[in-house]
Amino acid sequence: MTVPHVDDVHPAWLPPEAFRAIGARRVLVLADGSPLSGTVRAEVADACARHGGAVAAPGEPYDLVLALASGGSLPPEAAALKGPELGPEGFLLARTGGVTAVLADAPAGLLYGFFAVVRLGEAAFEGERPAETHRPALERRMLDHWDNIDVHPVMGQVERGYSGGSIFWRDGVLHEDLTRVRAYARLLAATGVNAVAVNNVNVHAPEARLLTDRLDEVAALAAEFRPYGIRVHLSVNFASPIALGGLETADPADERVRAWWARTTERVYAAIPDFGGYVVKADSEGQPGPFAYGRDHADGANMLADALAPHGGVVHWRAFVYNHRQDWRDRSTDRARAAYDHFAPLDGRFRDNAIVQVKYGPIDFQTREPVSPVIAAMPDTRLAVELQVTQEYTGQQRHVCYLAPMWSEVLGFRFWGEGEPAVAEVIKSGGLVAVSNVGDDRYWTGHPLAQANLYAFGRLAWDPGLDPVAILDEWIGLTFVPGDDEGGERLRATLHGMMDGSWRTYERYTAPLGVGFMVRPGHHYGPDVDGYEYTPWGTYHFADRDGVGVDRTRATGTGYTGQYPKPWSEVYESLAECPDELLLFFHHVPYGHVLHSGVTVIQHIYDTHFAGAEEAAEIRALWAKLEGDGLVDPALHARVRELLDEQVRSAEEWRDQINSYFYRKSGVPDARGRTIY
Numbered sequence: 001m002t003v004p005h006v007d008d009v010h011p012a013w014l015p016p017e018a019f020r021a022i023g024a025r026r027v028l029v030l031a032d033g034s035p036l037s038g039t040v041r042a043e044v045a046d047a048c049a050r051h052g053g054a055v056a057a058p059g060e061p062y063d064l065v066l067a068l069a070s071g072g073s074l075p076p077e078a079a080a081l082k083g084p085e086l087g088p089e090g091f092l093l094a095r096t097g098g099v100t101a102v103l104a105d106a107p108a109g110l111l112y113g114f115f116a117v118v119r120l121g122e123a124a125f126e127g128e129r130p131a132e133t134h135r136p137a138l139e140r141r142m143l144d145h146w147d148n149i150d151v152h153p154v155m156g157q158v159e160r161g162y163s164g165g166s167i168f169w170r171d172g173v174l175h176e177d178l179t180r181v182r183a184y185a186r187l188l189a190a191t192g193v194n195a196v197a198v199n200n201v202n203v204h205a206p207e208a209r210l211l212t213d214r215l216d217e218v219a220a221l222a223a224e225f226r227p228y229g230i231r232v233h234l235s236v237n238f239a240s241p242i243a244l245g246g247l248e249t250a251d252p253a254d255e256r257v258r259a260w261w262a263r264t265t266e267r268v269y270a271a272i273p274d275f276g277g278y279v280v281k282a283d284s285e286g287q288p289g290p291f292a293y294g295r296d297h298a299d300g301a302n303m304l305a306d307a308l309a310p311h312g313g314v315v316h317w318r319a320f321v322y323n324h325r326q327d328w329r330d331r332s333t334d335r336a337r338a339a340y341d342h343f344a345p346l347d348g349r350f351r352d353n354a355i356v357q358v359k360y361g362p363i364d365f366q367t368r369e370p371v372s373p374v375i376a377a378m379p380d381t382r383l384a385v386e387l388q389v390t391q392e393y394t395g396q397q398r399h400v401c402y403l404a405p406m407w408s409e410v411l412g413f414r415f416w417g418e419g420e421p422a423v424a425e426v427i428k429s430g431g432l433v434a435v436s437n438v439g440d441d442r443y444w445t446g447h448p449l450a451q452a453n454l455y456a457f458g459r460l461a462w463d464p465g466l467d468p469v470a471i472l473d474e475w476i477g478l479t480f481v482p483g484d485d486e487g488g489e490r491l492r493a494t495l496h497g498m499m500d501g502s503w504r505t506y507e508r509y510t511a512p513l514g515v516g517f518m519v520r521p522g523h524h525y526g527p528d529v530d531g532y533e534y535t536p537w538g539t540y541h542f543a544d545r546d547g548v549g550v551d552r553t554r555a556t557g558t559g560y561t562g563q564y565p566k567p568w569s570e571v572y573e574s575l576a577e578c579p580d581e582l583l584l585f586f587h588h589v590p591y592g593h594v595l596h597s598g599v600t601v602i603q604h605i606y607d608t609h610f611a612g613a614e615e616a617a618e619i620r621a622l623w624a625k626l627e628g629d630g631l632v633d634p635a636l637h638a639r640v641r642e643l644l645d646e647q648v649r650s651a652e653e654w655r656d657q658i659n660s661y662f663y664r665k666s667g668v669p670d671a672r673g674r675t676i677y
């Protein structure tokens, strides 16, 4: 194993400088002969070679010891720590008598412990540190790629990708040099991610073949991810038995179909013994599924679960199922209800190795949605929550939009009220999944500051209780290595000033009060208030001259509020209690309705849109002040500056279109007399 370094690609949160504290010291590694232990040794050797430290041989003095608890003769610092079970990925970290010690039960824990020391930097080698136990809160921490092999005529190489092409495939073939994939695996491991699905959930013809005659490509990718403890998963097409197996059916009850999946899966494991499993989008937006055969989603998922079970694999079955050919005239059909209506009745029917993967909100990755009620409705099913790191609806990596505060709200949401379990506890055995924002761009994520979202995803999946601002601070420290001097302080303060509140800023200048969408149909960038209003997609705001919003109450609307347990079924139902930020998601109200904040809905729309666009301009001004003072690389500074110009332009466009639209509909002027068109 050699540590991957890729020329001409930004090192993200693992620049060589981030390894100085470890690399300048004497490090003892007491591990086994496993590949992951080899990775830890290689990392230590690489850091030491760069920064003048040394890999200590047994018997030699050392400042840091990384040891497997099973590793026979433990040095006293590590032996003293032995105690609680750490599990397959956990580790203990402590410092006594001038020695920092990481102890793990298994090599993966050692690797995560190593990166924990990297994050701490010099602080890991100061004073005394009482033993801390670290274990991931969630079993599986997974990134889904929506990468295609062929360039799709509409969606391109990566569906909803805003960072160039795929790091896996280009124009129909796997990249010849996969060093970049190894480097990506390393970045992910440093955040705690342990699973990656490599291809788009919309599985087109060439990508379907990854399961069979193109399996060697998946195996090649798995070989790059493996040294960093990441298992590879594959999105599969439900109709594969027809398309690839020559059968005339994909019916999950048909023995030939079941046998085909069993055989095919066996071959996958013969090639990739640690293969993670399948991801499936079925009966959704035109993808095939069990409905064609009169079967339900449990039937479909269980068939694949049964094929995977003998090999220890799992199927992630997505709950993103709704009617995308809705009649906009029909106000009784509510897309928000769909996932619950399809899946809640199936609770208890899914196999142990079937995980139902639920988008965090009931619609589709909007800037603000209530947390999906499906998460509360399936106590006897393993559930995973799906987030979108790629910023499809949150600025497409042209806008600064730090999403960890939103994710943290979702993970901390308590369906059954205070003192009851939070979402993060409900999904313990299922995990957290997100659509990756990475491409072959020089900065990995298009917008260099969007790296922070990828970083924060991994950290929150490991520990959902972490504070998003603290995570950002950690990311700044690793990525920019700011000094303790005035310049370093200024850089930190600037990035916090730009990013801490950027999700709320984005919310202010886009669709108001949780109503959602209002984006340009198709590519989903920029404002188009009525763009989806008369389409079959089920995403409407119902604005007229009197008011706006979707009535999802039980009393007079679609009844969606009834999908929540108490207290939320009542809070959301009640116009008086519904939180402002979700008001238009749950209620249709007159423009003069007074919010908890004390202003009317129409005035709130004007105020937030003027404020949001102003804040975007302030974010740009903060960045401009860093120009030329040597605190950030000039090329990176220039890239961000250009993107900020676009963000400010776009925010003004949003402000003017939304304000003008609602002024023209309502006829109510802005109380402060600002310019509306």
Ligand code: GCW
Pocket (backbone or CB within 6 Å): 146, 159, 160, 201, 202, 281, 320, 364, 365, 392
């Ligand atoms: O958000 C929507 C996207 C689609 C995507 C779909 C999904 C992969 O617009 O591009 O398809 O969600 O999550 O399946």
